[in-house]
Amino acid sequence: MTRDQAREKVIFALDSNEFAHVQYWAETLSDRVGMFKVGKQLFTACGPATVRMIQKFGGEVFLDLKFHDIPNTVAMASLEAARLGVKLFNLHALGGYEMMARTVEALDKEFKGGERAKVLAVTILTSSTEETLRQVGIESPVEEMVVRLATLARKAGIDGVVASPREIPLIREACGPDFLIVTPGVRPAFAALNDQKRVMTPAEAVRAGGDYLVIGRPIGDAPDPAGAAEMILDEIMAD
Numbered sequence: 001m002t003r004d005q006a007r008e009k010v011i012f013a014l015d016s017n018e019f020a021h022v023q024y025w026a027e028t029l030s031d032r033v034g035m036f037k038v039g040k041q042l043f044t045a046c047g048p049a050t051v052r053m054i055q056k057f058g059g060e061v062f063l064d065l066k067f068h069d070i071p072n073t074v075a076m077a078s079l080e081a082a083r084l085g086v087k088l089f090n091l092h093a094l095g096g097y098e099m100m101a102r103t104v105e106a107l108d109k110e111f112k113g114g115e116r117a118k119v120l121a122v123t124i125l126t127s128s129t130e131e132t133l134r135q136v137g138i139e140s141p142v143e144e145m146v147v148r149l150a151t152l153a154r155k156a157g158i159d160g161v162v163a164s165p166r167e168i169p170l171i172r173e174a175c176g177p178d179f180l181i182v183t184p185g186v187r188p189a190f191a192a193l194n195d196q197k198r199v200m201t202p203a204e205a206v207r208a209g210g211d212y213l214v215i216g217r218p219i220g221d222a223p224d225p226a227g228a229a230e231m232i233l234d235e236i237m238a239d
């Protein structure tokens, strides 16, 4: 794999509440990662201006707000996300079929078959374990739930899922080669696990067939974020 191909796969999670900090990351990392993820912390603190700032640097954005609400509310919020010109955004598959199908219908009506943001369904968070599921009354194993939610999302017309890299083979088998799989829960050997539970290394996640890897703290918390990003690219290329 070339360096550019490896770079395209990496999405850096801009998890901060400071616009200036994020601007610095966007400048120093834009030739080392393929996309920037704007999540709940940054969007709540600094708003859509962050998306525009990244776009001004020529960067592409994954808006990770994980919508989960009644179908109409999620469909309308999704339209606003897509109107920001982001490349990816997401909702929770646990919101159910109607919520996902209404969202896809609203997007298709607005963009009339033209290019639009891809919408991803979050399956089971990478910080969750079987115990987490039991606490909320779900007795099925994590892998079974992930495949069930991915299949439901695909049936509703969703473009892909967010899942742990560990579940990539099962999702591919159930949903086919064109269904996007975006994987947080990626930890290079040099980084701490933090609150992530279902993890793989960057090279393993790429080898398993992930389309994009979301990586935050292993880069952002490193003493030299640009150097950490380079080490991740080297690992992916060497595999």
Ligand SMILES: O=c1ccn([C@@H]2O[C@H](COP(=O)(O)O)[C@@H](O)[C@H]2O)c(=O)[nH]1
Binding pocket: 013, 015, 039, 122, 124, 125, 126, 127, 162, 163, 184, 185, 186, 194, 196, 214, 215, 216, 217, 218
């Ligand atoms: O299942 C999920 C869904 C989303 N995330 C998000 O990805 C990043 C991961 O950051 P790290 O610092 O690399 O752990 C973070 O913004 C999460 O909100 C996830 O981790 N798992």
